[in-house]
Amino acid sequence: MAALTSRLWSCFMPPKVEKSPDAIKFGIFGAAQIAPLTLIIPAKSHPEVVVQAIAARDRSKAEAFAKKHGIPEVKNSYDELLSDPNIDAVLIPLPNALHFEWAVKAIRAGKHVLVEKPSTSNAEEADILFNLPELSQPNAPVLLEAFHNRFFxxxxxxxxxxxxxxxxxxxxxxxxxxxxxxxxxxxxxxxxxxxxxxxxxxxxxxxxxxxxxxxxxxxxxxxxxxxxxxxxxxxxxxxxxxxxxxxxxxxxxxxxxxxxxxxxxxxxxxxxxxxxxxxxxxxxxxxxxxxxxxxxxxxxxxxxxxxxxxxxxxxxxxxxxxxxxxxxxxxxxxxxxxxxxxGGQFANLPGDTHWMSYRYQLEEFVNKIKGRKTQYWVSGEDSINQMKMIDMAYEKSGLGPRPTSKAAL
Structure with missing residues (x-):
C-alpha cells in the first residue's frame, strides 16, 4: 500500500525539471478540468515543454485557472492566442463540438495541435481536419488526437x-x-x-x-x-x-x-x-x-x-x-x-513510475515536433476511422451522428 500511495503521489506531483532554451511553448484553449492531466502535470517533468498561456471565453475563469496552475499569460480570446508568434503548440480540450473549428484554425495558424478525443463531432469533420492541405506542406504542424491510454x-x-x-x-x-x-x-x-x-x-x-x-x-x-x-x-x-x-x-x-x-x-x-x-x-x-x-x-x-x-x-x-x-x-x-x-522490444524505451499515460503521450508529441523518431503514433487515418466507427454506432442506434460544424469550412 505504501508503494502504491507513493507512486500515485509522484504521478500527480511529479519532479520539476529545468526547461531547455528551445522548449515548446503551449497555449491552452479553455479552463477545462482535463487540462491539468493532459498537459499541465506531465509538462512539469518534461524539459522541452512550457505551458505559457491560456485563453477562455470567460477571462475571469482563465485568470483563476492561470493563477492556480502557474501559467504566465492570459489571452483575451482564442484568436489572440493563435496570433501570438511566441506560442508553438496548443491543447484543445474544449467541448467536442468545438474541436473541429479550433483545430482547423490552429493548424492554419501554423500551431502544433494536441486535440482531445474524440477529435471531431463526426467522420465528415475528421476527414476534412486530418486531410487539411497545410498538414502535407514542408515543416507542417503536428496534429494528434489525444488517445493518451494508447501510449501507456x-x-x-x-x-x-x-x-x-x-x-x-x-x-x-x-x-x-x-x-x-x-x-x-x-x-x-x-x-x-x-x-x-x-x-x-x-x-x-x-x-x-x-x-x-x-x-x-x-x-x-x-x-x-x-x-x-x-x-x-x-x-x-x-x-x-x-x-x-x-x-x-x-x-x-x-x-x-x-x-x-x-x-x-x-x-x-x-x-x-x-x-x-x-x-x-x-x-x-x-x-x-x-x-x-x-x-x-x-x-x-x-x-x-x-x-x-x-x-x-x-x-x-x-x-x-x-x-x-x-x-x-x-x-x-x-x-x-x-x-x-x-520488457521485450519495449525494455529500453524512456519512462518512469511517475509517468502517467499523458506523460508518455507528451513525450511522443514532442518527439514528433522535434523531428525525432516516435515509437508509437495515432495517425490521421486512424482518427478518421475511429470517427467512422462512432458514426456507425450512432446511425444504428437511431440517434444519428453528431451534427457537423460549418464554422471552419
Whole structure:
C-alpha cells in the first residue's frame, strides 16, 4: 500500500525539471478540468515543454485557472492566442463540438495541435481536419488526437500478448458512477456533441479496432438510453453495441455515464481462437490446442486499477472423434507502469513510475515536433476511422451522428 500511495503521489506531483532554451511553448484553449492531466502535470517533468498561456471565453475563469496552475499569460480570446508568434503548440480540450473549428484554425495558424478525443463531432469533420492541405506542406504542424491510454506501457504489453489475426472476440466496457455526472455536463449537451459514445465509449470502440487490427464491417446493434427533451435531447447516457469485423468476428462495447455507486475499472477482454500446439508427450491419435483469454484492467487510466490477466486454456482431443480428453488452464498476471517493466522490444524505451499515460503521450508529441523518431503514433487515418466507427454506432442506434460544424469550412 505504501508503494502504491507513493507512486500515485509522484504521478500527480511529479519532479520539476529545468526547461531547455528551445522548449515548446503551449497555449491552452479553455479552463477545462482535463487540462491539468493532459498537459499541465506531465509538462512539469518534461524539459522541452512550457505551458505559457491560456485563453477562455470567460477571462475571469482563465485568470483563476492561470493563477492556480502557474501559467504566465492570459489571452483575451482564442484568436489572440493563435496570433501570438511566441506560442508553438496548443491543447484543445474544449467541448467536442468545438474541436473541429479550433483545430482547423490552429493548424492554419501554423500551431502544433494536441486535440482531445474524440477529435471531431463526426467522420465528415475528421476527414476534412486530418486531410487539411497545410498538414502535407514542408515543416507542417503536428496534429494528434489525444488517445493518451494508447501510449501507456500496459497497452503495449497487452497487445504483445496476442496476434490480432488470432482474435475471435473482443469485449470492452467503461463507466462513470451516477454521482460523477449531472445533466448540465457538456457530455449531455447535444449541441456540444455530447453522449456516452462520444465521451467514454470512444476508448472502448478504439480498443475493439486495435485488438482486431481491422475496421468494423458493420454495426449489428446499438442499444442506448438517451434524453428525449431539452438541450440533452438525443444524448445517450449509456450504450451497448455489437460490431462485426472481417472474418465474422464479433466485438462488443458498453459504457454508462450513470453507473452504480462503486466505480469499477475500464476493461478490454480479448479471446483468441483455438490453435494447434505441439506436444511430444501425446500419442499421434491425440491433438492439443491452445486458446487465450486476456483482460486488461484499467484500459483508460493505467495508473489506476492496472493489471493484465492471462488465462491459457489447453485442450486435448481425440483426433478422430473430436472428443475432449482433458482440459486445463494456466493463469498469469502482469503489470507495466514503465516500458522496462513491459520488457521485450519495449525494455529500453524512456519512462518512469511517475509517468502517467499523458506523460508518455507528451513525450511522443514532442518527439514528433522535434523531428525525432516516435515509437508509437495515432495517425490521421486512424482518427478518421475511429470517427467512422462512432458514426456507425450512432446511425444504428437511431440517434444519428453528431451534427457537423460549418464554422471552419
Amino acid at each position: 506501457p500496459s497497452w503495449h504489453l497487452f497487445t504483445s500478448l496476442f496476434d490480432p489475426a488470432d482474435v475471435d472476440h473482443v469485449h470492452s466496457e467503461s463507466m462513470i458512477p451516477w454521482w460523477g455526472t449531472k445533466e448540465t455536463d457538456i457530455n449531455f449537451q447535444y449541441n456540444l456533441s455530447g453522449g456516452s459514445i462520444m465521451a467514454m465509449g470512444t476508448y472502448n470502440l478504439a480498443a475493439l479496432r486495435l485488438a482486431f487490427g481491422a475496421e468494423p464491417v458493420e454495426c449489428l446493434s446499438c442499444e442506448t438510453e438517451a434524453f428525449t427533451e431539452g438541450p440533452q435531447k438525443g444524448c445517450d447516457w449509456n450504450f451497448k453495441a455489437k460490431f462485426r469485423f472481417p472474418g465474422d468476428r464479433i466485438g462488443e462495447a458498453t459504457t454508462t455515464l450513470k453507473g452504480p455507486t462503486w466505480w469499477t475499472p475500464s476493461t478490454v477482454t480479448v479471446t483468441t481462437r483455438e490453435k494447434p500446439v505441439a506436444d511430444s508427450k501425446l500419442p499421434n491419435t491425440h491433438e492439443k490446442t491452445q486458446s487465450r483469454h486476456i483482460v486488461l484492467h484499467g484500459l483508460i487510466h493505467g495508473v489506476f486499477w492496472h493489471r493484465i490477466d492471462v488465462t491459457d486454456v489447453y485442450t486435448v482431443r481425440d483426433r478422430e472423434s473430436g472428443r475432449v480428453i482433458s482440459k486445463n488452464q494456466q493463469k498469469t498476471s502482469h503489470k507495466a507502469y514503465t516500458f522496462k517493466e513491459a
